[in-house]
């Protein structure tokens with residue numbers, strides 16, 4: 441019998457699959473105390489988590505029977521991967537389950553900032569009817585620079601073409617074949633590409649190389665009046681420098697789903713009153729669709745059973 445401890449709320453579709461397996465004993469314990477967690481973890485074969493459970497050295501040392509940690513989502517920064525690997529614990533995640541959700545949210549952000557949707561709604565709800573105040577930017581004919589042409593970047597490219605945008609992609613790690621298949625133009629150098637783009641959208645992971653890739657220096661290379669979208673990871677952008685670029689009119693606006701610190705503090709530079717009319721912010725909801733959460737949950741269940749059964 442495999443004992444599986446679910447520590448956070450995940451979509452029921454995957455849990456149903458796990459429950460169906462006669463060899464599985466499923467323990468669902470959302471909102472456990474630390475004491476209860478340490479008590480239970482000693483005796484389980486697998487853990488199913490999201491980002492809110494820290495699977496650190498101490499947990500891995502206590503969990504003597506642990507074989508698999510399944511992260512329902514993409515980021516595994518809450519798991520000590522080196523220690524897990526030393527202990528022979530397999531870590532699995534579901535990086536493909538929310539690709540389309542994040543892609544669609546990128547367009548939700550892009551259209552919201554280009555057509556000032558939240559600002560128009562807020563004004564209307566306050567009794568305003570200021571149609572001239574909400575003049576927008578059309579996507580058709582504009583140049584979109586996609587930084588990171590992986591799963592999400594590629595899906596963004598396809599949809600941007602349907603909007604009639606010219607797509608440029610900067611990603612030093614992808615093959616010429618992939619660029620050709622997608623029919624996008626490849627940028628070999630970042631700063632030159634930034635100067636050509638009306639909209640820049642980020643789709644890279646957060647690594648030591650990409651951290652702060654959009655900072656005071658690179659923001660100076662942007663075309664005047666460009667828009668910046670970040671639906672990837674906080675930390676890719678120096679948010680203070682971005683707020684300054686908006687304030688000075690170098691950027692026409694920015695739309696972010698992710699922040700270097702989450703949740704962002706009240707005094708976050710992008711919350712500043714004087715730039716609010718040029719900013720759209722959402723609370724890291726890029727993957728929050730029923731479809732994506734169901735897909736992630738099913739992928740995790742299937743891969744977890746496969747990993748346990750060898």
Ligand code: NAD
Nearest residue numbers: 542588589590591592611613643644645671672673726727
């Ligand atoms: P992916 O691994 O498929 O693609 C990432 C791409 O970035 C790769 O093609 C890689 O070559 C490229 N890249 C790496 N370093 C680069 C660099 N220095 N310059 C340019 N390109 C570089 O990842 P994905 O599934 O497409 O996810 C992209 C990002 O979106 C990740 O940061 C992920 O965590 C994030 N994400 C956010 C949400 C959300 O809720 N907002 C949801 C899903 C994914």
